[in-house]
Amino acid sequence: MNGHVLVAVMTVACTAAAGPYEVRLAQPAGEDAGSKGSRLWGSVRVAAADEAERAECARRVAGRAPESREERWPEGTSWPASPWDVRSVRAGGELRARDGLAMGNDGGVELASPGFTRPVVMHGDKMVAATVRIRCDARPGLYVVHWNERGRPVKVWARYRVTAAAPGCQDPVATPRPAAARRAAPWLLGGATALAAAAGYAIRRRRGNTTLRPW
Structure with missing residues (x-):
């Protein structure tokens, strides 16, 4: 994507038979399509070619760099605007x-x-x-x-x-994640509750004129 205009370059297979072909818009392979299906977008007509032309086609295609799938969205757009908004x-x-x-x-x-x-x-x-x-x-x-x-x-x-990183780049010091702290909290609360219960039990026994050493 360049600005607000979608641009794509396609390569017609060197083995394609001559004749008309549909061009359809669909979700990229490997991405969640959900309920969206493909739709007809246009058509192309492949011209006839002999063996020598097809062999030359194969040589050219083999040396061609893969098309980039990266998209360039307008400045100020929230990231990511799409999975390929790089x-x-x-x-x-x-x-x-x-x-x-x-x-x-x-x-x-x-x-x-x-x-x-x-x-x-x-x-x-x-x-x-x-x-x-x-x-x-x-x-x-x-x-x-x-x-x-x-x-x-x-x-x-x-x-x-x-x-590349700026000179002297340093990662921030790691701190415990909140989830870990929440997981530890029940144990701490349970320990505090047990101590409070033991203290209360000792006080009740003293008030009943019974000698009890809590520790």
Whole structure:
């Protein structure tokens, strides 16, 4: 995508027989199509070719670089506008990820990527969002972001391109995740409750003129 105009380059197979062919719009292979089916978009007519022309076609196609699937959306567009909306970010930098969900699903989605300093959980009401930080030692190149939603298969949700880190880049010091703290809380609460119960039991026994050493 360049600005507001969708552009694609297609290569006609060197073995294609002469004649008309339909061109249809469909979801990219490997991505969730949901209830959307393909639709007729246009047509092309392949000209007749002899063996020598087809052999030359094969040589040209073999030496051609693969077409990039990366999209360039207008500046100011929320990321990702699509799974192939590739934004560039320096190693050690940050990206703000947003997604509109019909049901909100606050806290129900975790984003993970090999380039992140750590996975992040998305929060929000009708629009969930999270800030992701790229590791300082992440190598330049293309990375994928996986969408992990409870009760659903993991999917590739976004992509981004990492460039070289700034001199002296340092990752932030890791802090305990809130989920871990919440998991520890019941144990702490249980221990405090048990101590309070023991103390109360000892006080009641003293009031009944019974000697009891609690420890």
